[in-house]
Amino acid sequence: MESSQRDAVPAGRMDTPTTDAAIRDLTAAFGNRLVTSQAVREQHGNTLTWIPNQPPDAVVFPQSAEDVQQIVRICARYRVPVIPYGTGTSLEGHINAPFGGVSVDFRDMNRILAVHAEDLDCVIEPGVTRKMLNDHLRDQGLFFPIDPGADASLGGMAATRASGTNAVRYGTMKDNVLAMKVVLANGEIMTTSRRARKSSSGYDLTRLMVGSEGTLGVIVELTLKLHGIPEAISAGICPFPSVEAACNATILTIQSGIPVARIELLDALQVRASNAYSKLSLPETPMLLCEFHGSEAGVAEQAQRFGEIAKDLGGGPFEWATRAEDRTRLWQARHDGYWAARGLRPGASALATDVCVPISRLAECVTETQRDVKENGLVAPIVGHVGDGNFHLSLLLDMNDENEVKLAKKFLERLAERALRMEGTCTGEHGVGQGKMKYLPAEHGAPAMTAMRAIKQALDPFNLLNPGKILPTK
């Protein structure tokens, strides 16, 4: 990585693939678990955003880590790209096949291999979804906290470093993956770490793989941290006169050490959408939706202290609910936020994006963004995981209106640039995929980009693993 060589280092080399030969060998090995029908291929490309659908050449359904090794070895032999696929809920084109290749669908690798209740961990295959896991764990009083909204596969969540509403208390996938087994580009299985709760032994290969979006290895097993289901949960909702007041209440809540489990902002437009969609009658002003976990006395105290903070900042009344059905109704409205948003402009496409900034800059970032939306005649309600400084927009677009699409694309660029200007990141939790590659040099700087390319090249010299994601392919 000599300075003078920097620009000459590609993110892995690409040879011309001999796809037909690879598919022939894969068919010999996997029979009807190798599918090449156009419908199935298209389902395995991006379908959720304006990024074009780039289907793979084939889709294969492995049933074991050894199957994945075999797939990778066959693909490596013919220089054919390998694209891991979980549930297809990623938003930045992670599953697309811009250079063709084989989509590896983990549908059939969905076994829960072990639950170690005393150690608060479990070992699973990557196709297990978060809801499947939590259904399995409930009887043992345990849960896995990361909740990105979609019922995504845990392999996909690890690959994209997912987080969501609980991250303010429980962290992101980075904090909740203890170890993984990963098939490398050479077909070997690497164990990234062991089941001990912490280690200072060697480079942190687990964290290197979390968020690498399938570009450094294919996850075939995960060991995840679990948590005890809290004795008590309470949730509540609190209106604020402004986004700034709501953000300041969040800052004070966290500074005070109140261990809030979720603290979600809905802007006035999102509240309007949710009122209509979820048959609520909330005042159409910025809202914080909170959840507290702990003992009965603990959650009562947390809720009371939060209410006092909110009141001091001109917010309130804070209405809280410990009854499960009331909580469910509130959170259902939050989870339905995307569908509610779409209701604001029936027939429009909804394009979801996210950025994340230091929390002290959040109010400014949201307010500037709202102004930008308005000035450009766009419609884009905002929800945010404000405890982390992370917020989402649903841009409601008429994709047939070229002018509107052009305006929206420029708006997205300004949004990413705004987040970077405020010491933030172009994506708090959706990942890079294809959609955000162009922001990475501005975000990370040349030395970090060079280091990422060097690592990619070291681990995947022929650029077989999900090429064209995170790092541009030269």
Next chain:
Amino acid sequence: MESSQRDAVPAGRMDTPTTDAAIRDLTAAFGNRLVTSQAVREQHGNTLTWIPNQPPDAVVFPQSAEDVQQIVRICARYRVPVIPYGTGTSLEGHINAPFGGVSVDFRDMNRILAVHAEDLDCVIEPGVTRKMLNDHLRDQGLFFPIDPGADASLGGMAATRASGTNAVRYGTMKDNVLAMKVVLANGEIMTTSRRARKSSSGYDLTRLMVGSEGTLGVIVELTLKLHGIPEAISAGICPFPSVEAACNATILTIQSGIPVARIELLDALQVRASNAYSKLSLPETPMLLCEFHGSEAGVAEQAQRFGEIAKDLGGGPFEWATRAEDRTRLWQARHDGYWAARGLRPGASALATDVCVPISRLAECVTETQRDVKENGLVAPIVGHVGDGNFHLSLLLDMNDENEVKLAKKFLERLAERALRMEGTCTGEHGVGQGKMKYLPAEHGAPAMTAMRAIKQALDPFNLLNPGKILPTK
């Protein structure tokens, strides 16, 4: 990283250094901030364990990131190793110079550059120690929780992925470094991440650098997460009939979601040592020393619930203290554990080591280890960060007794093997350095070792950065 090439990939190449020329250029640049006296050089090699003292050829005291860039560039020109140095408290020979080279002492880079109270983060130079930082933060009601015992530099703590007594609640350095600036082997400054609380943008370079022990880059700036000083802190001590009962109480405490801030095991021998050294009169039986952080009501509830768990397992009485002076007395005894241990065998050398296993195996691992100590006629009191499954031994040795030293070395090998057999790690928090390199292949397996070597080679092709640590140099 083709399979067939694996064994041919060295961890970076080493050319013959031209040390005199490097020292000449460094002297021209740094004047009397470049020191070559034997006493200073020896102080900058390992002095704390039986690993031999291997002094660097020179010690340089940079005052800025640009100074460090210049040092690395000069050393790179002459292929001279660069060895970062914080406070010299590492225990596995991390600061030794087995191939000679220049020790970079961060004594003069100890400025606190910014404290962002609203964001709960700060930006510091790597020579700031944890006590300096906490003294600076106290007036703002903030603290940095990681406490490895020694008043280590935060650069060193990040480099070795340090943790300590608070990790069960606040995590390790991996969880508390938001971003770093790192001088790479080519002299460029890489920013590993931004100040946003979370990101899913690109490879996790921050976590790759944390725990890399100076072998991938030289840390010149850190952005650290901070926490609000809890409104209330209570501490207490609780005897148990056995190590197993104490470990089971720890497991239940964590499973119940009691957010214990510290939970430390002292075995009966350590209690005896502490009674003598710290003038206490504790029953000489395994003890748990706990600390709870929260609101006044919260810590009272936590302590009460812990007391109930302890009682159910035959432990108790649990005596707790919210008064600062009582807490201080208890924790002083814990912090003086090392000196107390040495008092068990005056004149002996104390060799500290650590391993970490899944908590369900901890009692078994500690008990087997105690038996092993006894059977070999060794003396080695045990303290443990039991919430993480991590424990430490202080082996008290007569270093002049060859037979005893031989016995101890074999014992250490069995200890590491025992931890690995129980799905643990050869080091929970001390790091690899030189002392634990030999255990890494058994812990991580060949594919992970190959990946680590490939990453090292990609980022430091001439093996300039702390060579001979973590990965053997061929």
